[in-house]
Structure formats: structure tokens, C-alpha cells
Amino acid sequence: SAVISQKPSRDICQRGTSLTIQCQVDSQVTMMFWYRQQPGQSLTLIATANQGSEATYESGFVIDKFPISRPNLTFSTLTVSNMSPEDSSIYLCSVRLQGISGNTIYFGEGSWLTVV
Amino acid sequence: GENVEQHPSTLSVQEGDSAVIKCTYSDSASNYFPWYKQELGKGPQLIIDIRSNVGEKKDQRIAVTLNKTAKHFSLHITETQPEDSAVYFCASAFSGSARQLTFGSGTQLTVLP
Numbered sequence: 001s002a003v004i005s006q007k008p009s010r011d012i013c014q015r016g017t018s019l020t021i022q023c024q025v026d027s028q029v030t031m032m033f034w035y036r037q038q039p040g041q042s043l044t045l046i047a048t049a050n051q052g053s054e055a056t057y058e059s060g061f062v063i064d065k066f067p068i069s070r071p072n073l074t075f076s077t078l079t080v081s082n083m084s085p086e087d088s089s090i091y092l093c094s095v096r097l098q099g100i101s102g103n104t105i106y107f108g109e110g111s112w113l114t115v116v
Numbered sequence: 117g118e119n120v121e122q123h124p125s126t127l128s129v130q131e132g133d134s135a136v137i138k139c140t141y142s143d144s145a146s147n148y149f150p151w152y153k154q155e156l157g158k159g160p161q162l163i164i165d166i167r168s169n170v171g172e173k174k175d176q177r178i179a180v181t182l183n184k185t186a187k188h189f190s191l192h193i194t195e196t197q198p199e200d201s202a203v204y205f206c207a208s209a210f211s212g213s214a215r216q217l218t219f220g221s222g223t224q225l226t227v228l229p
Contacts, residue, residue, distance in 0.1 A: 001162075033216050042205060042219045043160070092159055094216070102148060102167055103211045109159040 004108035006093050012114045018081045021111045023093030028073035031096035038089045049076040083115045118143040122206050122220025129196050130228050137223045139206035140188040146208040149189045154203045196227045
């Protein structure tokens with residue numbers, strides 16, 4: 001498995017501000033992803049964080065709102081820009097590890113954002 | 117694209133009883149089916165997974181079964197304990213693709229003491 005650390009774990013943010021979430025993994029990983037989990041809901045993929053190039057965004061998510069960086073194989077950031085109350089969610093970093101029997105996907109503990 | 121349906125949305129069982137959560141998927145190319153447990157205030161924790169080359173997998177009190185023909189898979193928890201209370205998510209993926217998981221809608225399991 002992998003140890004995935006996210007910062008901050010929780011924050012209360014003012015409307016209109018931006019917040020950057022950090023994700024640090026204890027080993028080099030090829031694939032890193034960012035998910036959003038709105039209150040009481042399932043997980044939705046925001047984007048794949050690509051090392052050294054622009055992230056690949058899913059339908060409904062755009063770079064201007066959720067800029068992502070991935071400077072190396074162990075670290076990524078997600079910024080939530082110009083926040084509104086609708087952005088109140090858990091933001092989760094995820095990594096895919098290759099094993100003998102195939103790929104396995106792990107999640108960090110999440111960053112719980114409340115926008116007021 | 118892939119669609120995963122999960123039932124039931126809530127499940128209450130008495131401590132010591134068994135719990136079963138079922139999921140169906142739509143894409144016959146999917147070949148990886150993990151289950152995650154999410155406790156309040158925490159991220160999803162992988163508890164068991166199954167790949168399409170097997171029909172059943174067990175890990176102590178937890179088991180997962182897969183029926184590729186019917187495109188459904190199930191989580192079985194035996195001898196439930198209060199600490200099993202959490203939200204459980206099923207998911208599916210085609211591991212040969214760079215795409216990530218498609219999740220079910222989740223099941224809130226409550227184990228009553």
C-alpha cells in the first residue's frame with residue numbers, strides 16, 4: 001500500500017478566495033488523481049494529475065477552477081479557485097499502485113473544505 | 117461509459133448477523149472491482165478487491181463474489197461488529213485503461229449492539 005498525506009485536513013474558507021491542497025505520497029507513483037466528494041454523496045473524479053504536463057480533466061471540471069500541479073512522482077497540488085458554498089466538499093487525493101496481480105487504488109484521508 | 121448501481125442505500129443489522137451489499141456494472145470490459153469503507157471524517161479505505169479471473173475472495177470476515185455473466189458483485193460481512201458501521205462503496209474499473217474508478221452511490225451500514 002501507500003501512505004498518502006493531505007494538507008490541510010480541514011479548512012473553513014471565505015467565499016471568493018482560493019485554497020491549495022497538497023498531496024504527498026511516500027513512494028513514487030505513476031498515476032495520481034483528484035476526487036471530489038460532496039456531502040453525503042459518492043466520489044467524483046476531477047482530474048488525473050500528469051507529471052510534467054497539464055492535468056487531464058473530467059467532464060464538468062475545468063483548469064481555471066481547479067488548477068493542478070504535479071512537479072514530481074510523489075507530490076501534487078489541487079487549487080480550488082474563487083470558492084463558493086457549492087465547493088464545500090471533501091477533496092481526495094488518490095494513487096494507483098502496480099502490484100503482482102494488477103493495479104490497486106488508494107486514497108488519502110481527504111481535505112474537508114467548508115466555504116462560508 | 118461505465119455505470120455502477122449499488123443497493124441498498126442503507127442497511128441496519130444486529131451485531132453478529134451478516135450484511136450483504138450488492139452492485140451491478142454496465143461495461144463488460146471492467147475487470148477490477150474494489151470495495152472501500154469510509155468512516156466518518158476519514159478517506160475511503162480499501163478493504164477488499166476482486167479481479168475478473170476469480171469468482172470469490174475472502175479475507176477473514178469479509179468476502180466478495182463476482183458474477184461476470186450477470187455483471188454483478190457483492191460484499192459479504194459475517195459476524196458484524198459495531199466497528200463495521202460505516203459507508204461502503206463499490207467501484208469498477210478496466211485496469212488496462214488510464215481511466216480511474218467508477219463508484220457506486222454508497223451504502224450506510226449500521227450495526228446495532
